[in-house]
Amino acid sequence: MLKFEYRSGIMHANDLFCTAAFSPKEKSKYYTSTTQGDRTLNKIMKIAIFGAGVAGLSAAVELVDRGHTVEIYEKRKILGGKVSVWKDSDGDSIESGLHIIFGGYEQLQRYMKRVGAEDNYQWKEHALIYAEENGTQSFFRKANLPSPWAEVVGGMRTDLLTFWDKISLVKGLYPAITGNEAYFRSQDSMTYSEWHRRKGASEHSLQRLWRAIALAMNFIEPNVISARPMITIFNYFGLNYTATKFAFFCKNPGDSMIEPMRQYIQSKGGRIFVDAKLNRFELNSDDSIKEAVLKDGHKIEADAYISALPVHNIKKILPVQWLTHKYFRNLHEFVGSPVANCQLWFDRKITDTDNLMFSQSTIFATFADVSITCAEDFQKGMGSATGGSVMSLVLAPAHQLMDMPNEVITELVIKDIHNRFPKSRDAKLLKSTIVKIPQSVYKAVPDVDKFRPNQISPIKNFFLAGDYTDQHYLASMEGAALSGKLVAEKLLSRFGN
Numbered sequence: 001m002l003k004f005e006y007r008s009g010i011m012h013a014n015d016l017f018c019t020a021a022f023s024p025k026e027k028s029k030y031y032t033s034t035t036q037g038d039r040t041l042n043k044i045m046k047i048a049i050f051g052a053g054v055a056g057l058s059a060a061v062e063l064v065d066r067g068h069t070v071e072i073y074e075k076r077k078i079l080g081g082k083v084s085v086w087k088d089s090d091g092d093s094i095e096s097g098l099h100i101i102f103g104g105y106e107q108l109q110r111y112m113k114r115v116g117a118e119d120n121y122q123w124k125e126h127a128l129i130y131a132e133e134n135g136t137q138s139f140f141r142k143a144n145l146p147s148p149w150a151e152v153v154g155g156m157r158t159d160l161l162t163f164w165d166k167i168s169l170v171k172g173l174y175p176a177i178t179g180n181e182a183y184f185r186s187q188d189s190m191t192y193s194e195w196h197r198r199k200g201a202s203e204h205s206l207q208r209l210w211r212a213i214a215l216a217m218n219f220i221e222p223n224v225i226s227a228r229p230m231i232t233i234f235n236y237f238g239l240n241y242t243a244t245k246f247a248f249f250c251k252n253p254g255d256s257m258i259e260p261m262r263q264y265i266q267s268k269g270g271r272i273f274v275d276a277k278l279n280r281f282e283l284n285s286d287d288s289i290k291e292a293v294l295k296d297g298h299k300i301e302a303d304a305y306i307s308a309l310p311v312h313n314i315k316k317i318l319p320v321q322w323l324t325h326k327y328f329r330n331l332h333e334f335v336g337s338p339v340a341n342c343q344l345w346f347d348r349k350i351t352d353t354d355n356l357m358f359s360q361s362t363i364f365a366t367f368a369d370v371s372i373t374c375a376e377d378f379q380k381g382m383g384s385a386t387g388g389s390v391m392s393l394v395l396a397p398a399h400q401l402m403d404m405p406n407e408v409i410t411e412l413v414i415k416d417i418h419n420r421f422p423k424s425r426d427a428k429l430l431k432s433t434i435v436k437i438p439q440s441v442y443k444a445v446p447d448v449d450k451f452r453p454n455q456i457s458p459i460k461n462f463f464l465a466g467d468y469t470d471q472h473y474l475a476s477m478e479g480a481a482l483s484g485k486l487v488a489e490k491l492l493s494r495f496g497n
């Protein structure tokens with residue numbers, strides 16, 4: 001077995017820093033050239049996928065299901081990319097970020113079902129819950145009516161907004177509810193704040209309701225995010241009753257989703273290599289890929305190559321010859337959103353809310369007590385959990401946090417936690433962790449959407465997958481899953497499969 005072929009489940013933090021390499025025998029065994037002619041005739045292709053996030057794994061699921069030879073090469077020692085989870089030295093699960101599945105994530109749910117993980121997530125009460133000062137909460141619950149009346153009536157009943165906010169929103173958001181794709185595209189040149197104000201919706205509702213939604217969606221403020229993704233989501237969620245439901249993974253995204261995907265891919269003959277960083281491509285005279293070269297010098301030959309790397313990684317390793325294509329130059333228009341995730345272990349429960357929570361004027365935008373929401377992980381007797389709350393909090397906007405020491409960030413988080421959860425003032429903090437991601441999802445700022453690339457590139461054997469590529473969702477697990485499906489379909493269709 002290859003030393004760095006991925007076989008086990010969730011990784012331990014200490015494993016993340018191990019190095020591994022091919023022995024010469026292993027190298028010759030697994031890194032042989034493809035017999036392209038025969039493969040093309042049989043329509044069975046060897047496809048190399050770089051990056052084992054949701055996009056790369058989804059593409060692999062599609063391709064192994066169609067009988068193709070799939071090899072995945074992942075830079076890190078763990079799979080999952082932005083949804084990766086690892087164990088620290090106490091045995092606690094550390095998440096790259098708190099992750100929620102929405103009711104509208106149809107493709108992701110299909111993949112969960114296909115890999116036998118359909119029971120690995122749980123739906124929560126259908127409500128937006130805002131944690132207010134001193135332990136109170138405000139709610140936005142949909143009414144039990146068909147959409148859009150469910151949202152309109154639910155909005156009129158919410159205690160989050162004033163009467164004037166509600167009237168202004170019904171009037172202001174009407175174009176979003178009735179708009180079509182062409183309308184949404186035409187609104188991409190302005191920020192959401194500008195759009196909101198132009199429509200006469202109240203300033204108070206912008207700060208009270210939508211700021212937290214913008215931060216949750218893209219980790220940036222409403223005066224930075226483009227109007228387009230916000231109003232697209234209003235339309236989608238305003239017309240589909242179940243789209244706004246939240247589900248949490250029963251354990252964590254690693255155990256509940258990534259691990260079943262890995263098992264499925266390998267059970268169908270797919271191979272997964274970790275500690276295998278793509279470094280560059282060697283080209284043929286027509287600029288197509290001759291071979292991919294890993295950081296340690298190993299060469300990979302395949303019939304087709306899929307990059308499922310984040311956009312900031314792939315743009316660094318594009319051959320200069322390819323930059324004559326606008327398609328590749330456009331990738332330089334994308335900039336990653338910084339974000340951080342903080343986990344806090346308390347010696348007692350500081351909340352009993354079994355759902356996602358939002359808040360305003362706090363260092364965290366969305367959060368949950370995962371000892372309650374993720375019922376099979378973070379429990380008493382597991383790692384540091386003693387039966388108390390384990391808060392997982394997404395910190396956004398986070399540009400100012402990237403260079404701040406973790407102790408300082410934790411102090412700021414605790415201050416806001418004390419303010420929102422009075423029971424925490426008497427609780428003992430047992431442990432805290434912070435994961436910083438300086439470039440997470442791409443910033444959905446005005447005029448960037450048009451640069452999202454199709455999964456088919458101008459290079460005949462090179463394809464792109466990833467949450468930033470062109471599909472109808474913003475960067476998200478669903479967007480990544482859709483990109484994986486699209487890249488597989490388009491690749492096979494280009495090769496006549």
Ligand SMILES: Cc1cc2nc3c(=O)[nH]c(=O)nc-3n(C[C@H](O)[C@H](O)[C@H](O)COP(=O)(O)OP(=O)(O)OC[C@H]3O[C@@H](n4cnc5c(N)ncnc54)[C@H](O)[C@@H]3O)c2cc1C
Pocket residue numbers: 050051052053054055056073074075076079080081082083096097098099100101276277278279308309310313339340341394437440441465466467468475476477478479480
């Ligand atoms: C804090 C946080 C919270 C989030 N919450 C949610 C949520 O609640 N719901 C939701 O839907 N989405 C959420 N997201 C977004 C979601 O995680 C991403 O949109 C999605 O996981 C991206 O998947 P991907 O496969 O496109 O990219 P990635 O997950 O980034 O995967 C890319 C992979 O490529 C690998 N790689 C990079 N360079 C190389 C190289 N040179 N060679 C080989 N491999 C390489 C990386 O290590 C990584 O594994 C959240 C993100 C963050 C950061």
